[in-house]
Amino acid sequence: MNLAGGKSRVLVTGAGGFIGSHLTERLIDTGACVRAFVRYNSRNDWGLLELLPREKVNEIEVIMGDLRDSDAIHKAVKGMNLIFHLGSLISIPYSYIHPRETIETNILGVLNILSSAHETGVERVIHTSTSEVYGTARYVPIDENHPLHGQSPYSASKIGADMIAESFYRSFEVPIAIIRPFNTFGPRQSARAVIPTIISQALTGEQIRLGSLHPTRDYTYVDDVVEAFIRVAQSHNSMGEVINIGSNFEISIGDIARKVIAIVGRDTDIITDPVRNRPEKSEVERLLCDNSKAKKLLGWEPKISFDDGLKRTIEWISNNIALYKSELYNV
Numbered sequence: 001m002n003l004a005g006g007k008s009r010v011l012v013t014g015a016g017g018f019i020g021s022h023l024t025e026r027l028i029d030t031g032a033c034v035r036a037f038v039r040y041n042s043r044n045d046w047g048l049l050e051l052l053p054r055e056k057v058n059e060i061e062v063i064m065g066d067l068r069d070s071d072a073i074h075k076a077v078k079g080m081n082l083i084f085h086l087g088s089l090i091s092i093p094y095s096y097i098h099p100r101e102t103i104e105t106n107i108l109g110v111l112n113i114l115s116s117a118h119e120t121g122v123e124r125v126i127h128t129s130t131s132e133v134y135g136t137a138r139y140v141p142i143d144e145n146h147p148l149h150g151q152s153p154y155s156a157s158k159i160g161a162d163m164i165a166e167s168f169y170r171s172f173e174v175p176i177a178i179i180r181p182f183n184t185f186g187p188r189q190s191a192r193a194v195i196p197t198i199i200s201q202a203l204t205g206e207q208i209r210l211g212s213l214h215p216t217r218d219y220t221y222v223d224d225v226v227e228a229f230i231r232v233a234q235s236h237n238s239m240g241e242v243i244n245i246g247s248n249f250e251i252s253i254g255d256i257a258r259k260v261i262a263i264v265g266r267d268t269d270i271i272t273d274p275v276r277n278r279p280e281k282s283e284v285e286r287l288l289c290d291n292s293k294a295k296k297l298l299g300w301e302p303k304i305s306f307d308d309g310l311k312r313t314i315e316w317i318s319n320n321i322a323l324y325k326s327e328l329y330n331v
Contacts, residue, residue, distance in 0.1 A: 001082060001124055001234055003032045011080040013037040013067065013087030013113065014128075015060075016047020018189045019181070019225060020086045024049065026226050028056050037076045037087060040064040048188050067109030070116075077116035082233060083125045085113050088161070091192050092132070092152045092278065093331035099153035106157035107164070114168040114176070122175075126233050127165040129180035130158050131218070131246065131287050140250075141290035144180070144242045151282045162242070169240050177238040179229060182246035182289045186222030186309060187316035191330040195219070195310070198257050199317045200326035202264045209329075211276030213254030218246040218289040221309030224302040231298040238297060246289020247302045259307070263314055276329055 001008060010027055014020040015036030027034045038046050046062055065072030067087050077083065088106045089095065095102040110127060117125050134142050135149025150156030168174040185195045194210070194217075201208040228245040232238045254270065261268050277283070294300045304312075317324065 003027065003030045003082075003230065003233065008081045009033045009035070009079055011035045011037060011076055011083045013083070013085050013109075015086070016049050017086060018048065019184055019222060021048035021052065021188060022186070022222050022226050023084060023086070023229055024060060025052055025056060026230065028059050034059070035061045035063060035076065035080065038062055038064050039087070040066060051188060067105055067112060070112045073112040074116045074119070077113065077120055077122065080120070081123045083113060083117055083122055084128070084229060084233070085110065085125060086128045088128070088158070090130075090154065091331055092154045095152050095154035095157070096279070097331065102153050103157045103160075107160050110161040110164050114165065114174055118168065118172050118174050124233060124239070125174060125176045126229060127162070127176055127178050129162050129178050129242065130155070131180060131182040131244070131289065132284065133159045133162060133180070134287065136285040137287060140286065140288040141248060142244070142288060143290040144244055144293055151284055152278070175239050177232050177240070178242040179232050180242055180244050181225050181228070182218040182220060182244070182287055184222050184225045185219050186313050189222075189313070191324050191326065194253055195256060195313060196317060196324065197330065198260050199314050200321065200324040202260050202266060202268050203318055203321055204326045205268070207269050207271050208257050208261070209271045209273040209276065210253060210257065211273060211278065212283060213257070213270070213272060214252055214285075215283060216250040216252045216286050216288065218248070218250050218287050219306055219309075220245060220247045220302050221304040221312070224304055228294065228298065228300050231300050235298050241293075241297065243294050243297060244289050244291055245294055245300070246291050247306065248289055248291055249306060250286070250288040251306065259310060260314065263311060273329075
């Protein structure tokens with residue numbers, strides 16, 4: 001699919017979020033005609049799209065609504081050639097507090113998107129999954145055949161959403177690809193995620209308060225993840241496939257904190273805060289991606305190393321520290 005020159009009309013749900021805002025900006029740069037679906041709020045706040053240069057924001061058609069509202073989704077989908085569906089409630093701690101809202105948003109959201117895509121004849125839908133659907137690794141590296149294991153209401157909701165997407169591909173021949181990023185990091189990410197939490201505390205305080213320090217994750221810089229989204233949309237080989245996006249590199253939370261402290265150059269203590277721990281059976285202990293399928297089907301692999309991406313992220317958060325409430329535990 002050609003995304004350049006305004007030939008493609010593209011809907012991005014979750015466009016006001018971390019990855020969604022970067023993807024929207026990239027699509028604008030390629031010349032696509034972009035419609036952004038952003039969760040409604042009375043402040044008319046477009047989320048992280050507000051941080052884009054004004055000339056880029058002016059090129060985006062923003063629609064505000066709720067993923068659970070089928071009428072709102074149908075209006076947003078109408079006339080689109082391509083959908084990137086990133087919209088969801090993504091916080092694991094929030095899903096412990098509000099499991100119903102998480103499940104309704106993530107399950108009904110994808111159902112509404114796919115139903116409207118089927119009815120209106122959208123040419124391609126890219127549905128966003130998450131490595132959390134795998135749960136703690138039963139073997140490593142984790143390929144797309146790894147068993148799915150719902151260890152939180154959030155991960156369970158995403159497993160359900162993925163299965164709905166697969167069913168629409170098989171039952172109704174809706175042209176769907178499922179992209180499954182492992183942990184993404186970079187500029188604009190909120191303190192809901194661990195890397196901005198570590199960085200913002202390291203920059204402003206004498207302590208970094210974290211939950212468990214030993215779990216490992218596979219991190220990919222956001223620019224590389226956005227490139228993967230673009231390649232999935234453009235590839236004829238991706239339809240009907242689930243494709244892992246990760247770096248094939250794992251690092252523990254504690255080791256990330258020590259790297260950040262070294263780069264920032266401040267004398268900061270790492271404190272384990274029990275309030276931030278996940279329930280024991282819900283903690284995902286290890287995630288390590290096998291990205292060989294992405295290399296084979298998309299010719300994709302990450303270009304930015306973890307250390308380089310971490311330095312870029314620290315620089316951005318340092319220049320935008322007012323956006324962070326580092327003293328609070330963000331769920």
